[in-house]
Amino acid sequence: MINYPNQKKEGTNNNKNDNSSNRGMSLEQDLDYTNKYYLHHNIANIHKKPTPIQIVKVDYPKRQAAKITEAYFKLPSTTDYNGIYQGKYLDFEAKETRNKTKFIFTNIHKHQIEHLKSVIYHGGIAFFIIKFTSFNEVYLLSAQIVIDAINSGAKSLSYDIINAEGFLIKQGYQPRLDYLKAIDQLINLR
């Protein structure tokens, strides 16, 4: 683990060749590129769900596309990503944190945890992808570990636990975040 002294180096990659391609990329962008790579190479079919919007008012100007003029963001009832890999249902939430010592649960909604529990119950693979932006490290962590922590009353997981229990995702050019390699490891453990 490399603890960069300041946030300006966020996104710097250890592999010099990959440097420019990764600089300033958000986790969501990296996952979108990765999912496109998986899709076009017939490795998996995984998508980010659209942001849920409550539409209030729509104008229908002549000869033009319908224009939404009043709408509001809704709380998502599930996680952001799901799909299929080697016949298995995958479901996950992706989170970034600038915190260097822990991943705090404040942005995980109760219904998302209920959703992940349900996915596990039905035989799916539920996990989190957590990026520690200060270290430019991205981990894949079984959702069960977060569920267990929440059940025990914890409000966060320490970086050390995630480093020990999670799988560090290899960053590269194509794919940018090869998280299915970590899924292979997770499946072998079960």
Add this chain to the structure above:
Amino acid sequence: MINYPNQKKEGTNNNKNDNSSNRGMSLEQDLDYTNKYYLHHNIANIHKKPTPIQIVKVDYPKRQAAKITEAYFKLPSTTDYNGIYQGKYLDFEAKETRNKTKFIFTNIHKHQIEHLKSVIYHGGIAFFIIKFTSFNEVYLLSAQIVIDAINSGAKSLSYDIINAEGFLIKQGYQPRLDYLKAIDQLINLR
């Protein structure tokens, strides 16, 4: 099959007890209620994806929720529904038609067909739910049948083929459209 002479009787249910609950319900509403029933009874975890929206302008009024003031509908890149049932990945598109003799493919986008092919390739269960509103009949049809028809150059599937090759979904009160019963039949056939 009962061919009602006029559309006013659309939504009329053969079971008198279920009549009022089903009248005027759209296929989407029926599926939403059904998916909630499946979720709360731990039968399956299946959701409709939010409508994809291109957000252009957002206002942030003080003390109020962020308000989207300019946005446009985007073409969906996948299907409307997906989820997990008995460890299996399910993916489908739901369509209603008033046509009494055929289901026309005009509203099925090319990338949706590519998506369903990909789902089948990865071992998922891909299908259509098609409602003939004139008859108040809802069918579950393997996506492979639609894919094969499109590959052969067809622009539609006849009602008779869907009636023969599809599975008529039982309508009721809870769940309204028990389409997983048809999935059980589909799985047993494979």
